[in-house]
Amino acid sequence: MEKKELTPIDHKFLQSVAEVLAQARKNAKTAVNLSMVYAYFEIGRMIVEEEQHGANRAAYGTQLLKELSAYLTEKYGKGFSVGNLKNIRQFYKVYANDQIGETVFSQFENLPAVSTGRKFFLSWSHYLKLMRITNIDERHFYEIEAVKNDWSLNELKRQYNTSLYERLALSTDKEKIYRLSTEGQTVETPSDAVKDPYVLEFLGLPELPSYSETELESRIIDHLQQFLLELGTGFAFIGRQERFTFNEEHFMVDLVFYNRLLRCFVLFDLKIGELKHQDIGQMQMYVHYYDRKVKLPDENPTIGIVLCKDKNNAVVEMTLPEDNAQIFASKYETVLPSKESLQKLLQEQMSDADGGEGE
Structure with missing residues (x-):
């Protein structure tokens, strides 16, 4: 048989x-x-x-x-x-x-x-x-985010040590600062998905006397899970060095992500030096290409973030239109920021906002 x-x-x-x-x-x-x-x-x-x-x-x-x-x-x-x-x-x-x-x-x-x-x-x-955590609003924020994102204890410690609360608070307006303690991070507009600065201490770059943009990109890919955690809620990785051709010229977008909450592509261009106005212009072209050739009709406009080691805010403001809601320039830090200095900046920002309302 x-x-x-x-x-x-x-x-x-x-x-x-x-x-x-x-x-x-x-x-x-x-x-x-x-x-x-x-x-x-x-x-x-x-x-x-x-x-x-x-x-x-x-x-x-x-x-x-x-x-x-x-x-x-x-x-x-x-x-x-x-x-x-x-x-x-x-x-x-x-x-x-x-x-x-x-x-x-x-x-x-x-x-x-x-x-x-x-x-x-x-x-x-x-x-x-x-x-x-003595600040009750900050304590509530980290509890909400830990629950929403299923943070392990190590992830909670890392987000606290990188001063996520202060960084988000400094990047938003006064009304949304109060919402951080009741809702956590809400992603409703492109600016909600952007941090300034991004903290990339997990890349181990301070050990290097110098590094290239290629090295920075490779380190991010090697630590993609941690980078996604730093980006925040709703991000999914699409690809690196995404190529497109325009007028017979080839261009490469360093990193491409998609944000499920905003339903849009998020492009990253990496710069290891000081931001120049040409860098912003290049990102504008990338964003226009994705909006016209890649995104689907029911998806929202593409976001572009130039991630640089240093930037001049005046250059950014003069290069971008006043109604800009798509192009952002953010610094990155390769070491943990001083929590005390960020708290001081936040207190000054809140005091300025209170003073402005009283005028």
Whole structure:
């Protein structure tokens, strides 16, 4: 009897089954992490209320944490040191009266709420980082963005260390600054998708005494996932050195992306030196070509961003039309910016805006 050959199992099927299991495990892990966050909030409340009953509160509080630590460690093992109990107490103090706009989290509407009505959406490790941000608007912004973009703890730390909140606030108007703390980053207009500066510390370029535009481009491609994270919400990579021919001349666009929220192409031209007006003119030609030859009729106008090491804002303003909404020039930094200097600039910007309204 002839032996029948078995039909090979489709590898995509195997992957699909594995993905279901992986998602289930992730969901289970998330549920456990969230349960611990809610439990820690309740424990923090109990500690604070018990401390308030002590006659000598400072001494009683110290003794309380020591005894509670010993008791919980004996009963449940590691994780309940005096230091961690202090974090749990501080967590309650920070979030007891802290409310956040939950309309942006409609997918979590079934989550329970603590006695104050507050809901929690992230892991304990995330909240350990968040609760140390003293500016409540900034804290809300990073919580919202971490939830919306499913940031890992490392991604949250990186965005905080690169001063994402200050950079977005400096790039927008006063009304939208207030929206950052209630909605996170909203991408409704081309300018919403642009940062100034972009922070590219992950490229490792400070180690090089000099580098070319080709080297800069190659480093970005090598670290594409991190670059997409830096770009923000809705970006998808299309290609590098995208070629087109016009009047028998060949041109290359360094990097091409598509933004799903704005429904448009986003072109990047990389410059390692100071921005010149010719660079802006070249980008205008790229944008016009994509608008006339590449984009579909139902897609929005193309955005062009010249990413440069240095720029003169006066040159940019004089080169671009007053009603410009498509061409942008942004600096890039290869080291982490000073958070203090950006905060100072933001405070000055807000003070100028308040002063201008009063005139």
